[in-house]
Amino acid sequence: MENNNLINWLFKTNAVRICPENKPFWYTSSKIGPYYINTHFLYGSEEKANSLLKVIDVCKENKMDCSEIILELAHKNFETDEIFRGLITTMCEYIKSNIDIKDIGYISGGERRDWFFSLIVADILKIPHITIFKDLTAVLYKDGVSSEVTDLGGANVLHIADIITEASSYVRAWIPAVNKLKGNLKYSLVVIDRLQGGTEKLKDADVESHALMNVDKGLFDGALSGGHISSEQYGLLMKYLDNPTGTMKEFLINNPEFLENSLNADAKTAQRARICIEEDIYGLK
Ligand SMILES: O=C(O)c1cc(=O)[nH]c(=O)n1[C@@H]1O[C@H](COP(=O)(O)O)[C@@H](O)[C@H]1O
Numbered sequence: 001m002e003n004n005n006l007i008n009w010l011f012k013t014n015a016v017r018i019c020p021e022n023k024p025f026w027y028t029s030s031k032i033g034p035y036y037i038n039t040h041f042l043y044g045s046e047e048k049a050n051s052l053l054k055v056i057d058v059c060k061e062n063k064m065d066c067s068e069i070i071l072e073l074a075h076k077n078f079e080t081d082e083i084f085r086g087l088i089t090t091m092c093e094y095i096k097s098n099i100d101i102k103d104i105g106y107i108s109g110g111e112r113r114d115w116f117f118s119l120i121v122a123d124i125l126k127i128p129h130i131t132i133f134k135d136l137t138a139v140l141y142k143d144g145v146s147s148e149v150t151d152l153g154g155a156n157v158l159h160i161a162d163i164i165t166e167a168s169s170y171v172r173a174w175i176p177a178v179n180k181l182k183g184n185l186k187y188s189l190v191v192i193d194r195l196q197g198g199t200e201k202l203k204d205a206d207v208e209s210h211a212l213m214n215v216d217k218g219l220f221d222g223a224l225s226g227g228h229i230s231s232e233q234y235g236l237l238m239k240y241l242d243n244p245t246g247t248m249k250e251f252l253i254n255n256p257e258f259l260e261n262s263l264n265a266d267a268k269t270a271q272r273a274r275i276c277i278e279e280d281i282y283g284l285k
Pocket of ligand 1: 026028029036038039162163164165166167168169
C-alpha cells in the first residue's frame with residue numbers, strides 16, 4: 001500500500017507513542033519496549049477512538065445488539081472522517097488484491113479493538129461477520145441481522161485485527177473460538193505487524209498472515225524526516241529494532257528499579273512484571 005499515507009495517519013492521530021526516557025512500555029507478551037501503537041486511533045483521533053470504546057463497553061453486555069450498533073457508528077464515521085475512510089478503503093482494496101474473496105466464507109473480529117475495522121470491512125465486502133467475544137462466544141451478523149451461530153460447516157474465515165506482536169491473542173482466543181464453531185481461520189489481516197514473531201506463530205497454526213504495514217526501519221525513518229521524533233529517540237528505536245531482547249535486557253540490568261516499580265504499579269502492569277520475572281523472559285537470573 002501507500003505506506004506513506006499510513007505513516008502520516010499514524011502520527012497525525014498520535015497513534016505511535018515513544019516512551020519517555022527509562023520508562024519503556026509493557027506489552028501483552030510481558031516484554032517491554034520503547035514504542036506502543038494505538039492502532040484504533042486511526043478511527044480518526046484518540047478522542048473518537050475512546051468514545052467508540054465506551055459505546056462498545058456498554059453494548060457488548062447485550063451480544064445480539066452490539067454488532068449493529070458498532071457498525072452503524074463506524075459507517076457514520078466512515079462518511080465524515082478522511083483518515084478512517086482512507087484506511088478502511090485501503091483494507092478492502094488489499095483484501096481484493098491479495099486474497100481470493102470467493103474463498104472467504106466469513107470475516108471475524110475479536111473484542112474489542114478488532115471491531116473498529118472488521119465489521120465495516122465485512123459489510124463493504126458483503127461478507128457475513130462473526131463477532132467474537134473475550135469469553136470465546138460468538139454471534140453471526142449477516143444482512144443486518146444478528147443470530148446465534150454454532151456451525152460454520154468448515155468454511156474459511158478471514159480474521160481482521162488491529163495489530164499483532166506475537167499473535168498471542170490469536171493463539172489464546174480467536175483461533176480456538178473459530179475452531180469451536182467448526183470454521184477454518186485460514187487468513188489473518190492486521191493493520192500493523194510489529195514483526196516480533198506473530199507471522200511465524202500464525203504460520204504454525206496454518207493461518208496465512210497479511211498486514212497493511214510492518215513496523216521496521218521505514219516507519220521511523222518516515223517519523224524522523226516528518227519531524228515526529230527526535231534523532232535521540234530514533235537512535236533508541238533503531239537499537240531496539242536491531243535487537244529487542246538484548247536492548248531491553250541491558251536496560252533492565254542498568255535500571256533494576258524498573259521491575260520493582262512495575263510490581264507496585266497498577267494491576268495490569270504488575271501482572272506483566274510478575275510473569276516477566278517468573279518466566280525470566282530476559283535471562284536475568
Ligand atoms: O501489547 C502489545 O504487544 C501491543 C503493542 C502495541 O504496540 N500495540 C498494541 O495495541 N498492543 C496490544 O497487543 C495486542 C497484540 O499482541 P499479540 O496478541 O501478542 O500479537 C494488541 O491486540 C494490543 O492489545
